[in-house]
Amino acid sequence: MNHTLSPFHLAIPVDDLQKARKFYNDIFELEEGRSSDHWVDFNFFGHQLVIHYKPKSEEEKAHSNRVDGKDVPVPHFGIILEWDVWENLAKMLTSKKISFVIEPYIRFEGEVGEQATMFLYDPCGNALEFKAFKHKEQIFAK
Numbered sequence: 001m002n003h004t005l006s007p008f009h010l011a012i013p014v015d016d017l018q019k020a021r022k023f024y025n026d027i028f029e030l031e032e033g034r035s036s037d038h039w040v041d042f043n044f045f046g047h048q049l050v051i052h053y054k055p056k057s058e059e060e061k062a063h064s065n066r067v068d069g070k071d072v073p074v075p076h077f078g079i080i081l082e083w084d085v086w087e088n089l090a091k092m093l094t095s096k097k098i099s100f101v102i103e104p105y106i107r108f109e110g111e112v113g114e115q116a117t118m119f120l121y122d123p124c125g126n127a128l129e130f131k132a133f134k135h136k137e138q139i140f141a142k
Helices: 017-026 083-095
Strands: 009-014 031-035 039-044 047-053 063-067 070-074 076-080 100-107 115-121 127-133
Touching: 009 017, 017 031, 017 039, 017 047, 070 076, 070 100, 070 115, 070 127, 083 100, 083 115, 083 127
Parallel strands: 009 047, 076 127
Antiparallel strands: 031 039, 039 047, 063 070, 100 115, 115 127
16 A cells, blocks of 8 residues: 555643643644633644543553563654654753653664654653654654
């Protein structure tokens, strides 16, 4: 199947709308779109990210899977960036003293699918991954 790349729409729950809004505004410097008392749209690297207020449930537990010797939070979402954009974002987040779940590093170095990656949580517990592939044509390579 051949697909043209289109902007995605992702709606995520946040238990503190104002804290999450400040995080995405101040930390990532995302442009804000429409909003209400219960949700806010952001331009997430050309995609539509919407934070929706949802009270936190006691049943929700953190989970992770081992990848390249690190505990990757599941679920998570993110974006694949150009290598230099990823490097600049990593520097910016580090300068803002972000607490990373997995600090910026190169995964699968010298192998098929070599990638730069980093993981962090927003203030409401949503896990985010930002990555860049050394060779973009290997995004889906086995």
